[in-house]
Amino acid sequence: MRRRITSLTVLAALVATLLFALPLGIAVWQYYHDDVKGDLERAADATALAVSEDLNAGRRPTVPSFDGPDDEAEGEVGIYAPDGRLLAGHGPAVGGPVEQQAARAQEDVVIGREGGEIALAVPVVSGPRLTGVVRAALPLSQLRLRIVLTWLGMAGLAVVTTGVSWLLARRFTIRLVRPLEQLATAAERLGDGDFTARSPRAGIAEIDRVGEALGATATRIGETLERERAFSAEASHQLRTPLTGLRLQLEAALETPAADPYAAIRAGIASADRLERTIEDLLSLGRERRAPRAELDLDALLDEVRQAGEALLAPHGRGLRIMRQDPPPARVAAAAVRQVLGVLLDNAATHGRGTVTVLARDAGDALAIDVADEGPDLGETDPFATTPSGHGIGLRLARGLAEAEGGRLRLSRPDPPTFTLLLPATAPA
Known part of the structure; x- marks a missing residue:
């Protein structure tokens, strides 16, 4: 060039x-x-x-x-x-x-x-x-x-002029081409997966605009890839909940060989259906563009929560109680709410004790869903912090899903442990 x-x-x-x-x-x-x-x-x-x-x-x-x-x-x-x-x-x-x-x-x-x-x-x-x-x-x-x-004098002057033009052309070509070469190098690094690659400013408006566009693209790709990696890690953790329920049901069936096998098979099929729905929910929530929110069918959602909770808690001899206190309607993605409640149930089944209570209530301008158990006092610990053993990944995913729907997920009471999902309520017609 x-x-x-x-x-x-x-x-x-x-x-x-x-x-x-x-x-x-x-x-x-x-x-x-x-x-x-x-x-x-x-x-x-x-x-x-x-x-x-x-x-x-x-x-x-x-x-x-x-x-x-x-x-x-x-x-x-x-x-x-x-x-x-x-x-x-x-x-x-x-x-x-x-x-x-x-x-x-x-x-x-x-x-x-x-x-x-x-x-x-x-x-x-x-x-x-x-x-x-x-x-x-x-x-x-x-x-x-x-x-x-x-x-001849004119020809000599023309030769000198051409020589000066050649020297100036070389100088300005270096100034022009070097930023393009640096831009190409940054693009190659970006293609190799280095999303921190940036092209230095050249002082040429057109080239600087291309460099800025390339930098912005690298930032967006890096953020998207990081988000996808984080979501994949969190989603893989989330898939363990229905798998755990299915495993517990199968183990319970093996421990009681005299029981009706058809009941265990039906329970396993129901757990497989919940696993398939979880996968579909995660794929749907992983897309950047989602369909417009419909009004949440709270009755169907709580019925699914009852089935998933019983599958998790019954093998341990623990109970599940679901209550309603005039909950207002809300327009949110049912998949997101279902996954958040699934994380909270799994957290209560794994780290909690006693009966798990799910309460849907009116919190003013929000729909509040409380998930509580009879476990030990959490004290000053942050349940949303990820530990080296991997604890906290599900809660962090649940909080991210709640915030994506315009809501909040917080620890409303440490003793007994109570997590509250707040979702914006639909204004009355």
């Missing part, structure tokens, strides 16, 4: 120089021709004034010296008689076409090429009579030399 940008910059400089040099070269050619013509004309006029008196008197004229336009190469001046003979000065012995034209037409100035020279002729007249012709000439080689030297 660096070579391409440098090549394009140098090519643009060459094209611009060429477009500028062509008309300038033509202007130089025209300028030197006009300059030589002016010098020859001044020399011829000065000589005509100096020898006009001698020509009018019929004396042999004396030709003054003449310096060429570059002040180093001398031009030649010759004085010719009306019949074309060279009277004085330098030039061909017989006047050429330029002198003859000036003698015939008696024009003020006649210029043209004769051999290898550029010649200019001026007639010298006395009244109506032509007394002579003054010829000033300069070798064409000198004129061409001046033009070529100027063109």
Whole structure:
């Protein structure tokens, strides 16, 4: 990329120089021709004034010296008689076409090429009579030399300009390409899983915007992946609750071989159904976009809680009590509430004692669901903190699900341990 940008910059400089040099070269050619013509004309006029008196008197004229336009190469001046003979000065012995034209037409100035020279002729007249012709000439080689030297100087300047353009192009290409290379490196690191990869600011607005967009994308991907990892860990913990209930039912059936096996099979199928529903709930809650919330069917939810709680508590000889105290309606995801209550029941079955009580009540502008057991006082401990053994993962997931629905999950009383799920109530129509 660096070579391409440098090549394009140098090519643009060459094209611009060429477009500028062509008309300038033509202007130089025209300028030197006009300059030589002016010098020859001044020399011829000065000589005509100096020898006009001698020509009018019929004396042999004396030709003054003449310096060429570059002040180093001398031009030649010759004085010719009306019949074309060279009277004085330098030039061909017989006047050429330029002198003859000036003698015939008696024009003020006649210029043209004769051999290898550029010649200019001026007639010298006395009244109506032509007394002579003054010829000033300069070798064409000198004129061409001046033009070529100027063109060579222009070409050298063009080379210098192109070289400077190449140097500047390399410098600015490095400044432009280096941030892009750093941006590509950051993108490669992001592709390799390094979500902390960032591109340094380059001071170029367009590249900085791309870098900021890449950084924001890396942040979003990192947060999403971290959230997915955390959710996977918490969800795997959550799946243990129905699996534990199913295992306890199967173990209870094995310990009582005389009992009706069909009852154990039906209980196992019910636990498998709850496990399947748990998986569906977790998949639904794991999606970022969820369907609009419908009104929570509290009766069906409490019936599912009763079945899950009995499956967990009955093998340990513990009871479950579910009560209602005019609970208000709420628009929340039933899957989220079901999983939160499942976590609380599993927590009560694992760490609690005695009968577990589930109370759905009115808490002002919220639907409150209390889950309490007769376990020991929790004191100042934080039940939502994750321990090295993995305890607390389920409660942390439950709190996250409650907050996602606009509610709260908190330890409302440490003795006896009581967790309260608060959900925003639906305003009455």
